[in-house]
Amino acid sequence: MMQLISIFVIAIGLSxxxxxxxxxxxxxxxxxxxxxxxxxxxGVFHFFMPLFGNLLGIMLLSILPVTTNIVVGIIxxxxxxQMFLSIFKDEEIIDLKGILAxxxxxxxxxxxxxxxxxxxxxxxxxxxxxxxxxxxxxxIFTFMGLSIGSKxxxxxxxxxxxxxxxxxxxxxxxxxxxxxx
Numbered sequence: 249m250m251q252l253i254s255i256f257v258i259a260i261g262l263s264x265x266x267x268x269x270x271x272x273x274x275x276x277x278x279x280x281x282x283x284x285x286x287x288x289x290x291g292v293f294h295f296f297m298p299l300f301g302n303l304l305g306i307m308l309l310s311i312l313p314v315t316t317n318i319v320v321g322i323i324x325x326x327x328x329x330q331m332f333l334s335i336f337k338d339e340e341i342i343d344l345k346g347i348l349a350x351x352x353x354x355x356x357x358x359x360x361x362x363x364x365x366x367x368x369x370x371x372x373x374x375x376x377x378x379x380x381x382x383x384x385x386x387x388i389f390t391f392m393g394l395s396i397g398s399k400x401x402x403x404x405x406x407x408x409x410x411x412x413x414x415x416x417x418x419x420x421x422x423x424x425x426x427x428x429x
Contacts, residue, residue, distance in 0.1 A: 251372045251373075251374075254371055254372070255372055255377070255378045255382075257415060257419065258364060258382070258416075259381050259384075259385035259386070260385060260389075262385075262386060262416075263294075263382075263386040263388075264411055264415070265357050266290050266358075266386050266389055266390045266393070267389040267390065267393040268393070269353075269393070270290075270389070270392070270394045270397060271396070271397040274394040274395065274396060275397050276397075278394060282350075283394045284391070286350050286390060286394060287387045287390040288387060289350055289351055290357055290387060291384065291386055291387030291390070292383065293354045293357075294358050294379070294382045294385075294387075295379045295382065296379075297358045297359070297361040297365060298362065298364055298375075298379045299365060299375065300362060300365060301365020301366045302366065303365075304365075305365060305369065309369075318424065321421070321424030322420070325417065325421075325424070328413045328414075328420060332413050357390075358386070361382055364382075365379075367423075370423070
């Protein structure tokens with residue numbers, strides 16, 4: 249049960265970046281088809297990126313003499329730090345007219361899930377369930393952000409990013425200092 253709660257908390261933290269950018273892009277008033285397509289691709293990338301990261305993590309952990317909880321803690325700390333630094337950058341709106349632009353957007357908001365995948369073995373033993381939850385939650389958050397973006401301010405997008413930062417930062421300390429595997 250604790251693993252499932254951790255998976256959901258991590259999924260929400262990972263989805264906040266997509267959510268905040270989706271709010272920004274939602275102000276462009278995409279049609280329903282594009283909203284669904286963009287949400288779908290974000291979900292697809294949040295499914296496969298952790299799996300690719302996990303393959304890399306397995307290789308790294310076979311070489312490095314550290315425990316997986318230390319790796320996961322460091323990864324969460326790095327992701328939360330990167331998200332924190334991104335708050336101070338002005339977001340550039342990329343024109344999402346073509347499928348390649350949509351795929352690029354989905355890829356960029358999913359990079360952090362690759363990093364989480366590196367330590368996925370320490371988080372849970374059911375990777376497919378975990379990445380499915382990451383995928384579904386990120387799709388939902390992206391869809392919600394796009395759907396309500398025209399009604400919300402850019403400031404709220406920053407607030408959601410801050411929430412994601414806090415979640416991942418707390419999780420990093422949990423894995424670094426309290427988790428015993």
